[in-house]
Amino acid sequence: MTGENTDIITMEPPHIYVERTLALIKPDVINKSEEIEDIILRSGFAILQKRRVHLTPEQASDFYAEHYGKMFFPSLVAYMSSGPIMALVLARDQAISYWTELVGPTNTFKARETHPDCLRAIYGTDDQRNALHGSDCFSTAQREIRFFFPNSVIEPVATGVAAVDYLSKTVNPTLLKGLTNLCKQKPEDPVIWLADWLIENNPNKPRVAQMIVEEPK
Known part of the structure; x- marks a missing residue:
């Protein structure tokens, strides 16, 4: 059930910067969000910000614009706008690569074969309903974090x-x-x-x- 806008929960410690990445808990496992957040924290991540949102189809299309024109795009948009999701900003040393490893392969069936302990193997249903999302590189993390948290300041400026x-x-x-x-x-x-x-x-x-x-x- 939806309601009025609520403040974004911010839990960022002062004067600390480590690499950040965006994580999404998708509609089919939103009821497992507390359980998944506990795994995230026990895996060495800090949760800096989080918000529970329900994307419109247009917003889901904007977020996944890089996949526009692919055969799975319409079903992906329908899935991601079918119910509420949880958006999380995670932080730790090498957060992007560690979160990618913890989440596992995109295809749930492959994840169960090759990475049976990863989150998609545990919580995913099929090749599309794979439970979780993570940014794949520094620039993607910047864009995706700002998509859900427009006022975020992401430091330091990229170099090298x-x-x-x-x-x-x-x-x-x-x-x-x-x-x-x-x-x-x-x-x-x-x-x-x-x-x-x-x-x-x-x-x-x-x-x-x-x-x-x-x-x-």
Whole structure:
């Protein structure tokens, strides 16, 4: 049952930064969220923020935009908007890789064969209803955390391999698309036009202002 917006639960310790990643507890196992959170904490993660939300189909489409056009995309969107989910910001040293390992392979059937102790093997149902989601790299974690927690400040600024990864996956494709449109439009003031286009098409732009936030039960 949905209700009025509630405050996001924030449990971030002061003056501490470690790597962060986004975790989602999906609709079919939301009733197991406390049990899963306990496993997360016992695995060495800190839960910095969490919120229980119910995505609309449009918001689920935005979150999984990278899969747009794939055969499973409509059923994925329907599944992720079918009920409430729990979004969690997790932190620890090498949080992204450790969470990926704890969650296990995407396909539940493969997970049961190769990683029987992982969370998807334990809680997943099939190749799509796999119980949990995790960010796959630094830039994805940044985008996904901001999707659910628009006011999050994610530090430090990416450097080295992380910076190259972020530029190649997020900045360069967006900039190339903007420059291509600029050449097509040929505006009188190309600098202002491009600046406006980049603001409007920022891939990190929050798109979940109207998400239904559920009352704690």
